[in-house]
Amino acid sequence: MIYRPSRRALLGGLVAAPVFLPGLARAAELGFADFPFTLGVSAGDALPDGFVLWTRLAPDPLAPHGGMPMAPVPVNWEVAEDDGFRTIVAKGQETAWPELGHSVHAEVSGLKPGRPYWYRFRCGGELSLAGRAATLPAPGTTVDRVRFAAAGCQHFESGYYTAYRHLAEENDLDFVFHYGDYIYEYSAGVALNGLHQPIDPVRRYLGREPYSLDDYRLRYAQTTLDSDMQAARAAHPWFVSYDDHEVQNNWTGDTDKDDTPAALFRLRRAAALQAWYEHMPVRRSAMPDATGLVEFRRRFDYGTLLRGHLLNTRLYRSDQPCGDGFKPLCTPMTGDVLGRPQEAWLDQGLATSRQRWQLIAQQVMVAAPDRRTPEHDGPQPTFNMDSWAGYPLAQRRLFDRFAAHRPGNIVVVTGDEHQNWANDLVRDDGRIVASEFVATSISSGGDGYDTRPGNDEIMRHNSFVKWTNDRRGYLLTEVTPDAWTGDFRTVAAVSTAGAPVRTAARWQVAAGQAGLRAG
Template structure:
C-alpha cells in the first residue's frame, strides 16, 4: 500500500522585504554532475541544465514502523520546475524497496505522482515490510534513477530488543557553518535513525544573520537571501538545504525522525504569532504559518500526525517508546522576563490541553523499559541570574530574551511552569520510571536531572533525566563574543552549575551532535563536538558521556564513550 503526499495548490504572493529588525537567533554524496546543476533557488530556470527528469535533492526516509517506513524524494521534471516556482507538469515516479543494495530482491514497489501542487515532492508510505530489517530504496522517473538510500524498520512492538542507538541533532543554520555533523552521522552504520529535535531550517534572511552583535561573517549564503515568508520562500529554503551533500548523505544513510521548533516558521513562534513576525510588514500570521507547515510536510520525511502537527508516538520493541512533542502550535505567547505571576498562571500552556493529556496518558500506558520524550525546548528549570554581569548581555542575545533582568528563558518550559509541574508530578505520583527528555534549541549541551522542585534538589528527588544536544551550526556563546571556545564561557558554566544543582554538566561553546544508546541497564548520551563548524572537513570527537541507570532518574558521568 502506498500513500502519496499531495497538498492542494496554494498561491504564493510576492516576496515581502524583511523588516530588518535585529532578531536572535557518506553513504551517498552529491555527484559532480549534480553539483553543476545546483540552482540559485528563485533565479532563472537555466540554473538547471537537465532537459528531463532529475533527482537533484536526494532521497530520504523517516518515521520507521515495525511493518513500514515513509520514503521521500523530489523530482525536477523540467529545467523551469525549480522549487517554489509552481512550474512543471505532473510526473509519474516509481519507487522500489529491496533487501539488497543491488536491488536483486525487490520486496515492494509502487508509483506516485509528483505535481506542482506539492512542489514535485513525493512521499510513499510503504507497508508490509518485515520488522527490524534493513532495506534499500530508490526512485525513478522514466529512464532516470535517483541515488539509493538505506533505511530500517522498527522492531516489532513485543520484541525483546537488546539495544537501540540514535543520532541526535538540532539547530542547523545553513549560514552558520557546514553540516559536518550530518557527514559524521552518515558514515555510521550502527544507528537506527537520526532524531532531529527542531530548527532544521532557519527563516532569517542573509542580512539578519549578519546583524551587529552576532557573527562577523556568514560561512555561506542560504537561498532565498531574504527572510522566508511565503510558501515559495519556505519551499526554496528547504530545497536549498537538501542540495547540501552532507545533508543528502545523512538522509540517504538513515531514517530521520523529525519534529519542528520555531525557526521552521519564525523565531519564538507561539499559537497566535511570533517574535519574528510583524503583521503588515510580513503579512498575515496564519497565511505564513500555513505556508511554513505545508512546505515542511512536503520537504521532510515526516507523517503529518495528530491535528496536522508533528506530535506523535513511535515504539521500538519493548525497549523504548518515543513521544515527540509540538511545543509551538498550541502554546500561549511567551511572558515577559521577571513576570512571575504570568509565568505561573495555570491558564497558560506550552503544550495545549489535548497534547498534555495525550503525553501523560502515553507515559502511563507505556510498557517499554525507556520512555523517551522529544521536547524542542529544555524542561529542566535553569536560572541564569548568577552569571557574571558582563556575560548576561551575550547570553540574553543567544537566548533571544531581553538583556535586563535575565533570570530564566521564558521560551522554554520555565515560562510555562504549571504545565511542567503537572507533567512532572504525574511522573512522580504514578511512579513512572526511566523517562528521558531529549532536547535541542538552546545551542548548548546539558546533562540534567529533572526534579519537580529545583529549589529543594537534591532533597527533592528527580523524576526524569534530560540530555540536551548543542547546535549543528547555530551560534552559541563563543560565536557571539568572537572568542575562543572554553575561555570566557567557563565562568558562566561554573556559575550556572553552582546555582542549578540539578545541572550535572553543560557546554556553552561546542557544535556537534549526540549519539544516544539504550539497553536494559542504562541510557547513555555521547556528546560529539566538531573541530570547527566553519570547516567542511571538520573532525569530531566525544567531549563527554553521560548516562542514567535504569530506575535511578539521575544522570551520571559515564566512564567511557560507546564503542562504535
C-alpha cells in the same frame, strides 16, 4: 554512509514500466534539464511493517518550481532487502503533484518488522541514489539495544554541516531524531554566535526573509542541496519535528514576535508548514489541512525496550510570558506548552506503556536554569522565557506526570539551545523525576567555545546542571535494559569544512536509579 547503486543496478532497469494515469506528464517526455533527484532521498516515520520514502523532483532546485513543469509526474520507487537491490520486496508508483512542489511521500507497508531495507526512486529515465530505511520491531519483541542520534538547529549561513557527514558515518543507528530548525527564516547575512554577536557568514542564503510558499521552498532547497545533509538523510531513517525557525523565531500558536494580526500570521505559518511537509519524510496525515495546521505529534515503540513520545511544543503553546527573552519571572504564569489535549495524550502514552524506557523527544529545554552570569547579573533569577522555564505551572504538571509513571526511567531529549547540556529534572520536593540530554546545534552559533563565557557561573548556581558545552555537533544515544548512555559528539569548528568529530563527554542514567552520572 550513503548507499549508492552499482552501475549494473543503474543500467539494469529494475523498476517496472510505469502505469500512466490521465493527465499525468509522461516522465520520458519531460526532458529534464538536469538530474531530477538533486535534493536526495530520505526515509522515516517507521511502523513495524513499513515507513515513508521521500524525495522531491527538482532538476533546477533553486529556480521557480524547482525547474519542473506545472503538471503531475509519476515517480516509481522500490525497496530491497539488500543494498545491491538483488531482492526487491516492494515497489510502486506515486504522483509528484505541483501543488506540493513535486514532492513524493510513499507510504510503504507489508514489510517484515525490525530489519533494515534499502530504497530508491526512478523518474524520466533517471535513477536516484539509494537510501537506508528500517521497520520498527513487532509489538512485544524483546529488544536489547536501540541506538539513535539527535540533531537540528542548522543555520545555513553560520557554518558547514560537517557534523552531518560524521552522523552519516555512525554505524547501526536505528533512527535520527531531528528536533527542528531545519531552516532559518533570517534575512541573508544575519549570523550570530551564542552571545548574540555577529559573525561572518560562511555562505549566504538566497533571497530575503521568507513569507510565501515559494520563499520557504527556496530555503529548503538551498539547505537540502548540501551534500553532508543529504548523506545523513540517506544513511539513516528519521523521525522529525519542527520548531520555531521553520516559520519565524519564537512563534507560538497564532502569535509571532512582530505582533502581526493572527489572521495574517496564519497565512505565513500555513506556507511555512507546507514547505516543511514537502521536504520531510512524514506521512500524508502530517500534510497541512485547509487552515494550514500540521497536527504533528508521534508515538513509536522499539519492542519492550523503548517507547518514544515525539511532542509538539510550538503549535499549542501560549505566548511567551513577560515579553519573551531572558528575564525574571513575572505573574501570572499560567500558560501552556503542550496544550491540555496533548498533555492527556502524553498521559495516556505513559500510562499504557510497558517499555523499560520512555523517550520524551521535544524541542525546548525542560530544565529551568538561572541564567545569571557575572556579565549579566541581577537581584532575581533569570530564565529563558521561550523554554519550559517560562511556564512553571506547565512544567510542574509535566514533572508530576513523570513522577506518577509506573516504571520510571524517563529521559528527555531536547534541542533549541545551541549548546550541549546534561540536566537532572528535579521536582519542588527535591525528587529527580527524569534526566534531560540537550543536544547542541549542527551549525547555529558558529564555532562556539568548549565552555561558553558565563557557563561556569551558571553551573555553580544550578546544581541540577551536570555539564554544558558550546561546540557544534549531535547527540549519540545508546539504550539497553541496564542503562541510557548519551555521547555528546562535537566538532571543533564549523567555519571551515571537514573538522574531525570527538566525544566531548559521556553521561549515563542507570535503569531504576534516578539522576545522571558521568559515563
